[in-house]
Amino acid sequence: MLSEQEIQRYKRHLLLPEMGTEGQFALKNARVLVIGAGGLGNAVLPYLAAAGVGDVTVVDKDVVDISNLQRQVLFTENDLGKSKSSTIVQRLLQINSTGKYHSVEQYFTESNALELTKNKDVIIDCVDQIDVRYLINDLAVHHQIPMVYGAIHRFEGQVAVFNYQEGATYRCAFPKNEYKSVAPNCEEVGVIGVLPGIIGLYQAMETIKIITGIGTVLSNKIMMVDLLHNSNHTITIEKKSNSINTSKIVVSSIMEQKMENEIIDFDASQLEEVIENNQGLKIIDIQYQTNVKSIKGVEVTHIPVSEFEQEMDRLDKSQTILLYCAHGVNSQWATRLLKQNDFEKIYHLVGGITSV
Amino acid sequence: MKINTLYFGIIAELKGLSSEIQDYNSDLSINQLKLDLNTAIPALNEINYSVAVNQKMVSDDVSLCEGDEVSFFPPFAGG
Numbered sequence: 001m002l003s004e005q006e007i008q009r010y011k012r013h014l015l016l017p018e019m020g021t022e023g024q025f026a027l028k029n030a031r032v033l034v035i036g037a038g039g040l041g042n043a044v045l046p047y048l049a050a051a052g053v054g055d056v057t058v059v060d061k062d063v064v065d066i067s068n069l070q071r072q073v074l075f076t077e078n079d080l081g082k083s084k085s086s087t088i089v090q091r092l093l094q095i096n097s098t099g100k101y102h103s104v105e106q107y108f109t110e111s112n113a114l115e116l117t118k119n120k121d122v123i124i125d126c127v128d129q130i131d132v133r134y135l136i137n138d139l140a141v142h143h144q145i146p147m148v149y150g151a152i153h154r155f156e157g158q159v160a161v162f163n164y165q166e167g168a169t170y171r172c173a174f175p176k177n178e179y180k181s182v183a184p185n186c187e188e189v190g191v192i193g194v195l196p197g198i199i200g201l202y203q204a205m206e207t208i209k210i211i212t213g214i215g216t217v218l219s220n221k222i223m224m225v226d227l228l229h230n231s232n233h234t235i236t237i238e239k240k241s242n243s244i245n246t247s248k249i250v251v252s253s254i255m256e257q258k259m260e261n262e263i264i265d266f267d268a269s270q271l272e273e274v275i276e277n278n279q280g281l282k283i284i285d286i287q288y289q290t291n292v293k294s295i296k297g298v299e300v301t302h303i304p305v306s307e308f309e310q311e312m313d314r315l316d317k318s319q320t321i322l323l324y325c326a327h328g329v330n331s332q333w334a335t336r337l338l339k340q341n342d343f344e345k346i347y348h349l350v351g352g353i354t355s356v
Numbered sequence: 357m358k359i360n361t362l363y364f365g366i367i368a369e370l371k372g373l374s375s376e377i378q379d380y381n382s383d384l385s386i387n388q389l390k391l392d393l394n395t396a397i398p399a400l401n402e403i404n405y406s407v408a409v410n411q412k413m414v415s416d417d418v419s420l421c422e423g424d425e426v427s428f429f430p431p432f433a434g435g
Contacts, residue, residue: 040435128435151432153365158432173413174431177404191434224364224429226374233362235408235427 001025006098010052023212024052030211031055031119035108035136036126037062037084039191040150042072043200044124044207049092049099051208056092057102058085059116061267061350071193107350108132109265113139122207124148126200129329130174131336137162137170146210146219150203155192155228157199160237161206164219168237173222175240195227263335264347268356271295274322274347282315283322286334287353294353295324305330309337317343324349357382357422361389364429367405370397380420387416389426405430 002010002021006028013019030053034041037060048056064072064079064087074091075084085103092101106112108127117123117139125136125147133149140147146164150157162170202223209215224233266274275281275298285294286305294300303311305325315321321343325331328351335348349356360377368374371393386407394400406413408427409420420426 036435038435126435128433130431130433133431150435152434153432154369156365156368156432158429170431174404174406189434196435222429226364229374233364233427234411235429236412238413 002028006052009096009098013051018214019212023214026212027052027208028054030121031057032122032124032207032211033057033059033117033120034124034126035059035116035132036128037072037088038068038126038128039071039152039193039196040126040200040203041084041088042074043197044126044150044204045088045092046074046095047201047204048207049096049101051204052096053099053207053211055100055102057104057116057120058088059104059106059108060085061105061107071191071196073197107265108135110135110263111265114142117143117145120145122146122148122210124150124203124207126150126203129332131332133170134176141169146217148203148206148210149222150196150199152191152195152199154190155195155226157195157202157225157227158222159199159202159206159218159225160222161210161217161219164210164217166239167219168239172240173237192227198225198227262345263339264345265350266347267350271349271356278320278322278347280319281322281347282319284315284324285353286323286325286330295356305334308334312337312341315343317341320345320347322347322349324353326352326354328352328355357384357420359384359389359420360423360425362425362427364427365432366403366430367393367397367400367428370399384420385416386414386418386420386426389420390416390428393428403430 002024010024013024014021032048032053034044037058062084064075064082064084066080069075074088079087083105085105089101089103113135122145123136123140125133127133136147140163147162149160149162206218209217220237222235222237283298283300285300285302286308288304290302323331323335323346328349331348335346338346358377358379362375363371406429408414409418409424
């Protein structure tokens with residue numbers, strides 16, 4: 001039950017008949033996984049900690065950059081260059097020291113996805129890549145837990161709860177078309193700083209509703225909010241009967257593919273080591289425009305991302321390949337494409353050449 | 357017949373507006389609307405997006421009626 005100190009701390013929650021001691025106790029026992037400690041994560045996390053969510057894991061490998069401070073309000077100028085996930089965990093402990101917070105300084109990838117999503121009640125999707133959102137969805141389906149989705153674009157946001165009580169999934173709202181790119185765009189898009197705050201707080205509220213069982217969860221729907229014109233548009237999504245099976249296959253095929261061919265994610269600090277230890281490595285730059293920044297002293301082949309799919313056939317599948325782009329988004333897409341096409345060993349520079 | 361179309365995210369950005377009312381002949385399907393939109397904005401051929409009629413997501417073969425509201429919405433990437 002709740003301690004005397006907890007009763008004092010959560011007094012305003014306990015005054016809500018919908019919430020009561022039972023709801024507060026549910027929050028205390030909840031295990032939540034927050035993937036991404038950027039704009040959305042910065043809004044979701046302090047409110048979850050303040051609300052008394054007992055066990056929170058934050059996954060993000062990024063470090064704080066000065067351009068983050070415009071919207072990622074938990075970070076200060078003193079945090080520049082520090083790990084986002086561990087900095088946030090420090091902040092959460094200051095907000096509410098009774099919770100357990102774990103930081104995982106990794107990107108959420110096919111290699112760690114299964115392990116990170118084990119024994120969780122809710123996954124909150126705060127990432128900035130569509131490919132990763134499909135991966136989160138598939139793991140949510142695999143573990144039969146809800147995925148609280150938030151996504152932003154300039155002045156607009158999307159919120160939804162997928163896979164809630166066997167409801168519609170991310171793949172029902174956005175069926176993946178293998179022949180179309182999932183907008184793998186390395187170019188940075190502008191965003192109004194307030195937007196991730198508002199969308200993230202919708203995610204926090206949906207999470208609290210799921211855990212405590214109060215209200216109506218935003219399931220089988222996607223809500224779109226336009227802050228520039230104050231419009232709010234909610235679309236009903238139907239559960240597609242085959243989406244769960246498809247997702248399960250995807251998760252198990254991830255594990256099978258691991259045995260056959262290998263993607264090795266590495267970051268800027270390991271670049272030299274990777275090049276040194278792999279003789280005959282083919283290094284491919286898939287930036288739209290190259291020479292902006294490339295790797296000095298080694299031979300680099302340039303294949304712009306727009307031509308990558310056609311040019312891929314000319315590459316030797318048995319040769320070890322190192323792929324990079326500007327920020328690591330397009331290259332992640334290209335890496336998966338190579339993997340699907342049976343290339344044996346692919347090194348992928350996470351964070352792109354700009355992080356070198 | 358008049359159709360009210362709403363655009364979201366990158367589609368609104370590429371289109372340069374977030375909504376418009378257009379006049380069409382009858383026998384109009386989502387497929388045809390998408391074809392028209394992608395022809396007007398070729399970049400959309402590369403992007404995966406979903407469509408809703410009267411705030412309910414539908415498949416491409418659905419036919420439209422006078423006064424329908426059609427929403428074109430892509431998944432947003434940012435976080």
